[in-house]
Amino acid sequence: MExxxxxxxxxxxSSCDETAAAVVKNGxxxxxxxxxxxxxxxxxxxxxxxxxASRKHIERINYVIQEALDQANVxxxxxDAIGVTYGPGLVGALLVGVAEAxxxxxxxxxxxxxxxxxxxxxxxxxxxxxxxxxxxxCLVVSGGHxxxxxxxxxxxxxxxGRTRDDAAGEAFDKVARAIGxxxxxxxxxxxxxxxxxxxxxxxxxxxxxxxxxxxxxxxVKSAVLNHINGCRMKGEEICQAxxxxxxxxxxxxxxxxHAVEAAKDYHMPKLxxxxxxxxxxxxxxxxxxACRKEKIPLYYPSPILCTDNAAMIGAAAYYEYRxxxxxxxxxxxxxxxxxxxx
Ligand code: KG4
Ligand code: ZN
Numbered sequence: 436m437e438x439x440x441x442x443x444x445x446x447x448x449s450s451c452d453e454t455a456a457a458v459v460k461n462g463x464x465x466x467x468x469x470x471x472x473x474x475x476x477x478x479x480x481x482x483x484x485x486x487x488a489s490r491k492h493i494e495r496i497n498y499v500i501q502e503a504l505d506q507a508n509v510x511x512x513x514x515d516a517i518g519v520t521y522g523p524g525l526v527g528a529l530l531v532g533v534a535e536a537x538x539x540x541x542x543x544x545x546x547x548x549x550x551x552x553x554x555x556x557x558x559x560x561x562x563x564x565x566x567x568x569x570x571x572x573c574l575v576v577s578g579g580h581x582x583x584x585x586x587x588x589x590x591x592x593x594x595x596g597r598t599r600d601d602a603a604g605e606a607f608d609k610v611a612r613a614i615g616x617x618x619x620x621x622x623x624x625x626x627x628x629x630x631x632x633x634x635x636x637x638x639x640x641x642x643x644x645x646x647x648x649x650x651x652x653x654x655v656k657s658a659v660l661n662h663i664n665g666c667r668m669k670g671e672e673i674c675q676a677x678x679x680x681x682x683x684x685x686x687x688x689x690x691x692x693h694a695v696e697a698a699k700d701y702h703m704p705k706l707x708x709x710x711x712x713x714x715x716x717x718x719x720x721x722x723x724x725a726c727r728k729e730k731i732p733l734y735y736p737s738p739i740l741c742t743d744n745a746a747m748i749g750a751a752a753y754y755e756y757r758x759x760x761x762x763x764x765x766x767x768x769x770x771x772x773x774x775x776x777x
Contacts, residue, residue, distance in 0.1 A: 446749030449532030450524025458507035459749025466507035489527035518752025522772025529768035577710030578604035596648025631676030
């Protein structure tokens with residue numbers, strides 16, 4: 436039988452606080468990408484409240500999916516498969532997307548493909564960079580994960596480095612709270628840093644003994660807290676913008692040096708960034724500069740494809756689909772799913 440040329444996938448993402456659905460053609464062409472963010476709601480509590488997230492997902496998911504189908508101008512009959520994030524993430528939040536995807540798969544007789552959330556973040560790079568193909572090194576920096584990954588092939592990953600404590604995004608969020616910027620911290624630190632001096636305070640750049648690609652961000656977070664306390668004790672005013680910019684530089688310095696070293700050591704021809712923190716403007720420009728020096732082509736998605744979305748899940752689902760990966764109607768949410776596990 437001749438292989439169908441156009442594969443249309445409806446993708447669903449609900450692992451944290453965005454209810455998202457997208458229709459993606461052949462893994463790289465986004466026909467629609469609908470994101471319903473709950474940020475305003477969780478801001479009231481200073482962070483994501485898991486039960487509220489699940490309840491909002493269940494209220495919104497059908498509308499979000501309908502919107503994604505409408506914007507793409509397709510119906511369920513036009514689709515070839517359903518892709519859904521089944522881990523890692525908040526279990527109650529994941530279950531909403533998984534149950535929805537299973538119901539659609541059953542009713543519309545469509546193959547079901549469970550996708551790893553981080554595989555989605557990495558695959559976001561394929562959408563705007565049509566020339567990007569594995570192998571490449573990828574720095575995945577999100578609110579829950581900080582990984583250095585060697586992408587050997589589509590769906591084939593080797594994690595060579597990870598954080599020993601906080602994820603990079605988590606550190607941004609905690610420091611933002613400490614200096615009074617509130618939630619979500621990453622984008623706020625990014626913004627106020629533009630008015631600050633990144634060399635005003637020297638915060639530590641942690642190295643993990645014997646693990647050159649691992650990260651540790653709890654030290655820099657404590658150093659920021661100590662600095663603030665020290666200033667308060669001396670009756671000195673704290674400069675929010677200087678602290679934000681100095682913290683951001685300390686984190687980005689480590690992310691850039693580890694990622695570039697990894698790409699070189701593993702002889703990877705390209706380097707990509709993925710995850711919410713990959714939209715950080717300082718990280719992007721510092722990485723650009725380092726990659727230019729080392730002559731390593733650098734790839735990163737537009738900010739809207741860096742933070743949680745379903746288009747990235749559709750991209751990842753397509754390559755899983757091509758490999759013949761299919762999940763049964765017994766698919767469950769796996770909150771601590773490991774990358775590369777099926
Ligand atoms: O990938 P993502 O949307 O969700 C997870 O899978 O965790 O990442 C969210 C994280 C949050 O910690 C947020 O503060 C951070 O990404 N983030 C940023 C920026 N935009 C989002 N961090 C630094 N700079 C940004 N511009
Ligand atoms: Zn994410």
